[in-house]
Amino acid sequence: MSAQLETSQQLSDLLKQHRKATDEQGVVDVDTRKRRLQTAIDLLVDHHEELCAAIDKDFGGRHTGFSLMNDILGSLGSLKHARDNLEQWVGSESRQVFSPYDQMGAQAWVQYKPKGTVGIMGTWNAPLFTLFSPLASVLSAGNRAVLKPSEVVPHTAQVLAKIVAECFDPLDVAVITGGVEVSQAFAGMPFDHLVFTGSTEVGKKIMRAAADNLVPVTLELGGKSPVIISETADVREAARRLAIAKGMNGGQLCISPDRIYVPVAAQDEFVSAFCETYSALYPTVEDNPDFTAVVNVQHLARVAGYVAQAQEEGAEVVRCPDVPVPAVGRKHPLSIVINPPLLSDIMQQEIFGPALVLLTYSDVKHVVQEINQGERPLALYYFGEDEAEQNYVLNHTLSGGVTLNDALMHAAMEEAPFGGVGASGMGHYHGRDGFLEFSHARTVFKSAPVDPRGEWGMLPPFSEHFTPGLITQVTR
Ligand code: NAD
Numbered sequence: 001m002s003a004q005l006e007t008s009q010q011l012s013d014l015l016k017q018h019r020k021a022t023d024e025q026g027v028v029d030v031d032t033r034k035r036r037l038q039t040a041i042d043l044l045v046d047h048h049e050e051l052c053a054a055i056d057k058d059f060g061g062r063h064t065g066f067s068l069m070n071d072i073l074g075s076l077g078s079l080k081h082a083r084d085n086l087e088q089w090v091g092s093e094s095r096q097v098f099s100p101y102d103q104m105g106a107q108a109w110v111q112y113k114p115k116g117t118v119g120i121m122g123t124w125n126a127p128l129f130t131l132f133s134p135l136a137s138v139l140s141a142g143n144r145a146v147l148k149p150s151e152v153v154p155h156t157a158q159v160l161a162k163i164v165a166e167c168f169d170p171l172d173v174a175v176i177t178g179g180v181e182v183s184q185a186f187a188g189m190p191f192d193h194l195v196f197t198g199s200t201e202v203g204k205k206i207m208r209a210a211a212d213n214l215v216p217v218t219l220e221l222g223g224k225s226p227v228i229i230s231e232t233a234d235v236r237e238a239a240r241r242l243a244i245a246k247g248m249n250g251g252q253l254c255i256s257p258d259r260i261y262v263p264v265a266a267q268d269e270f271v272s273a274f275c276e277t278y279s280a281l282y283p284t285v286e287d288n289p290d291f292t293a294v295v296n297v298q299h300l301a302r303v304a305g306y307v308a309q310a311q312e313e314g315a316e317v318v319r320c321p322d323v324p325v326p327a328v329g330r331k332h333p334l335s336i337v338i339n340p341p342l343l344s345d346i347m348q349q350e351i352f353g354p355a356l357v358l359l360t361y362s363d364v365k366h367v368v369q370e371i372n373q374g375e376r377p378l379a380l381y382y383f384g385e386d387e388a389e390q391n392y393v394l395n396h397t398l399s400g401g402v403t404l405n406d407a408l409m410h411a412a413m414e415e416a417p418f419g420g421v422g423a424s425g426m427g428h429y430h431g432r433d434g435f436l437e438f439s440h441a442r443t444v445f446k447s448a449p450v451d452p453r454g455e456w457g458m459l460p461p462f463s464e465h466f467t468p469g470l471i472t473q474v475t476r
Contacts, residue, residue: 004161004162004165004175004177005146005161005170005174005175005176005177006176006177006178006182007178007182008182008185008186008189010176011146011176011185011186011189012189014146014170014174015117015146015189015190015191017171018116018117018144018146018171019116019117021144021171022114022116022117022144028114028142030086030087030090032142033086033090033139033140033142034083034086036139036168036172036173037079037082037083037086037136037139037140038083039167039168039172039173040075040079040132040135040136040139040168040173041076041079041080041083042167043163043164043167043168044072044075044076044079044128044132045076046163047159047163048068048072050159050163051067051071051072051128051156051159051160051163052064052067052068052071052072054153054155054156054158054159055067055071055127055128055153055155055156057155058124058127058152058153058154058155058156058295059153059292059293059295060293060295060329060330061289061291061292061293061329061330061331062249062292062293063289063290063292066248066249066292070126070129070248070249071126071127071128071129071132072128074126074128074129074133074412075128075129075131075132075133075136077412077414078132078133078135078136078137078414078429078430079132079135079136081136081414081415081430081431082136082137082139082140082431082434082435083140085140085431085432086140086435088432089112089140089432089435090112090140090142090435091112092109092110092111092112092444093109093110094107094108094109095108095109095110095443096108097445100452101447101448104448104449104450104452105448105449106445106446106447106448107445107446108443108444108445108446109443109444110441110442110443110444111441111442111444112141112435112436112439112440112441112442113142113439113440113442114141114142114143114438114439114440115141115143115192115193115216115438115439115440116143116144116191116192116193117143117144117145117146117191117192118134118138118143118144118145118146118191118192118193118194118195118438119145119146119148119186119187119189119191119193119194119195120134120135120138120145120146120147120148120194120195121148121183121186121187121194121195121196121197121198121206122147122148122149122150122197123150123152123197123198124150124152124153124295125249125252125253125254125295125352126249126253126254127149127150127153127156127157127160128156128160130197130220131147131149131160133418133429133430134195134197134218134220134429134434135147135173136429136434137429137430137431137434137435137437137438138193138195138434138438139173140434140435140438141434141435141436141437141438141439142439143192143193143438144171144172144173145172145173145174146173146174146175146176146186146191147160147164147173147174147175147176148175148176148177148178148182148183148186149161149175149177151177151178151179151180151182151183152295152296153295154177157175157177158177160175161175161176161177184205184209187205187206187209187210188209188210188212188213189213189215190213190215191210191213191215192215193215193216193217193218193438194206194210194215194216194217194218195217195218195220195427195429196217196218196219196220197220197221197254198220198221198222199221199222199350200221200222200223200375200423200424203219203221203425206219207219217426217427218419218425218426218427218428218429218437219420219425219426219427220254220418220419220420220425220427220429221254221378221420221423221424221425222254222350222352222378222424223254223258223350223375223376223377223378223420223423223424224258224259224349224350224351224374224375224377225255225256225257225258225377225378225379225380225381225399226257226258226259226260226261226367226371226377226380226381227242227257227259227260227261227380227381227382227383227407228261228364228367228380228381228382228383228384228393229260229261229262229263229266229270229383229384230263230364230382230383230384230385230386230389230390231263231266231364231384231386232384232385232386232389233383233384233385233405234383234385235262235266235269235270235273236269236273237383238270238383238405239269239270239271239273239274239276239277240273240274240277241383241405241406241407242257242260242274242381242407243273243274243275243277243278243281244277244281245257245406245407245408246278246334246356246407247278247281247282247291247334248292248408249292250291250292250293250294250331250353250354251334251351251352251353251354251355251356252292252294252295252299252352252353253408254352254378254379255378255379255400255401255407255408255411256351256352256408257356257381257407258350258351258356258357258377259347259356259357259358259359260356260357260358260359261359261360261361261367262358262359262360262361263360263361263362264360264361264362267338267358267360270358271318271336271338271358274320274336275318275320275321275322275336278320278321278334279320279321279322282321282333283321284321284323285321285323285326285331285332285333286323286326286329286331288331291331292331293329293330293331294330294331294332294353294354295330296330297330299352299353300330300332300353302353303332303351303352303353303354303355304325304332305345306337306344306345306346306349306351306355307335307337307346307355309344309345309346310337310340310341310344310345310346310347311337313340313341313344314341315337315338315339315340315341315344316337316338316339317335317336317337317338318335318336318338319333319334319335319336320333320334320336321333332354333354334354334355334356335354335355335356336355336356336357336358337355337356337357337358338357338358338360339358339359339360340357364389364392364393365392368392368393368396368397371397372396372397375422375423375424376398376399376400376420376421376422376423376424377399377400377424378399378400378401378420378424378425379399379400379401379402379403379407379408379410379411380393380397380399380401380402381402381403381404381406381407382394382402382404382405383404383405384405390404398421398422399421399424400418400419400420400421400424400425401418401419413430413431414430414431415430415431415432416430416431416433417429417430417431417433417434418430457469
C-alpha cells in the first residue's frame with residue numbers, strides 16, 4: 001500500500017490493517033508510545049522550515065516566527081509533555097470492591113486501554129497544531145492515528161503527507177489528503193474515535209456521520225468568545241493585552257476575542273489605547289511581513305461583508321492602523337465595530353478575522369445575561385480587580401475555558417484540558433485529561449474463590465425471609 005493516502009478506499013483498507021495490528025499487538029507498552037511520540041517530535045524538528053514555508057505560501061503571508069510559535073512549538077509542547085509524563089498516566093488503578101466481597105478477597109481495577117485508531121481532522125488556521133496537539137494525547141493513550149489536514153492549506157497538507165509517510169509506519173500514523181468529499185468520507189469511516197476541529201455547523205455534520213458507526217467524537221469548534229472589561233480594570237493595560245491577542249494570526253484563532261464589553265465611560269480610553277498598541281505592533285498592513293493575511297478571498301469577503309453591513313446599519317467603525325483598506329491583497333487593517341445592531345451578521349456569526357465588536361455597558365449583570373442568551377463560547381475573558389465580580393462572572397457563565405486579565409493563555413496549559421462546551425464543542429485534549437479522552441476505561445472485577453450467595457439464601461428458590469431481609473436494607 002502507498003504510504004500517502006488519497007482515496008477513501010485506501011483509507012478503508014488501511015483501517016482494516018490497523019484493526020488487525022491493534023488486535024494482534026495487545027499491550028501497547030510505554031516504550032512504543034514514547035517511540036511514536038518521539039517520531040512526531042523529530043519530524044517537526046527536522047522539517048520545521050519546510051512546514052513553515054508551506055504555511056506562509058498557503059496564507060499568502062504568515063510570518064515564520066508566528067508559525068514556529070503557534071504550530072511548531074505549540075505542537076512540540078503537547079508532544080513532549082505527553083512523552084515525559086505518560087508513564088504516570090498509563091497504569092491501572094485499583095478500585096474499592098463493594099461489601100462483603102471486599103472481605104472475601106475480590107479485587108477490582110480499571111485498565112486504561114487504547115481505543116484503537118483515531119481519525120484527526122485539522123483546520124487551516126493552526127494547520128499543524130490542530131493535528132499534532134490532539135495527536136499527542138491520542139498517541140499517549142496508545143492509539144494509532146490517521147490525520148486529515150485542511151484542504152484550505154494545500155501546500156502544508158502535501159508537505160505533511162510526504163514527511164509523515166517518510167517518518168512513520170502507516171500502521172502507526174498516516175495522512176490522507178483531499179477536499180470536502182474526502183472529509184465527508186473520513187467522517188463516515190469506522191474509526192474508534194474521531195477528533196474534528198472546525199466550525200459548529202460542520203461539527204454537527206461530523207457528529208451525524210460518526211453516529212452511523214457509533215464513533216465517539218471530540219469536537220473542537222468555534223464561537224463568539226466574549227471579553228468583559230470591568231469598571232475596576234486597568235483599561236489601558238486590558239486594551240494593550242487584547243490588541244496583542246487580536247493581532248495573533250490576523251484574528252484567525254478559535255479563541256480570538258470576538259466581542260468586547262466595555263463600561264460606557266471607558267469606551268474612548270479603551271479604543272484609543274487598543275489602537276495605540278495595535279498600530280505600534282502593525283504600523284503598516286499591506287507590505288508588513290508581521291501581519292498575517294486572511295487565508296483566502298472567501299474569508300476576506302465574509303469578514304469585510306460583516307463590517308460593511310454593520311456600518312450601513314449605523315455602527316461606528318474605527319480602523320487600526322488608520323490606513324486605507326488596500327485594493328489588492330488579503331491584508332486588511334483591523335476594524336473595531338462599535339455597538340452594531342443585535343441582529344447584524346457581525347453580532348451573530350463568529351468573526352474569525354481582522355475585526356472585533358465593541359459593546360458598551362452599564363451593568364455587568366446585563367452583560368452576563370446577554371452572554372448567556374447566546375451559544376456557549378469557546379473562551380471567555382474577564383479583566384478586573386473586583387474578586388466578587390470576577391466570581392460572579394465565573395459562577396454565572398459557562399465556556400470552554402477562561403483567562404482572567406489576559407487573553408488566549410489558558411489554551412497553552414498542557415496540564416489542563418482544552419476544549420469547548422455546547423456549541424463550542426465537546427471533549428478535550430492536553431495532558432492527562434487528553435490521555436483519558438482517548439483511552440477506554442475498562443473495569444476488571446476479579447472474583448473471590450468462595451461464593452457465599454447460596455449459603456446466605458440469596459439464590460432461588462427464595463426463602464420466606466429473603467424479601468423482608470432485603471426491605472430492611474432499603475434505607476436513605
Ligand atoms: P469548517 O468547519 O468550515 O471546515 C473544516 C473542515 O470540514 C474543512 O476542511 C472541510 O474539509 C470539512 N468539511 C466541510 N464540510 C464537511 C462535511 N459535510 N462533512 C465532513 N467534513 C466537512 O472550519 P474551518 O474554516 O476549517 O475552521 C474555522 C473554524 O474552526 C472556526 O469556527 C474556528 O473557531 C474553529 N476552530 C476551532 C478550534 C478549536 O480548537 N476549538 C481551533 C481552530 C479553529
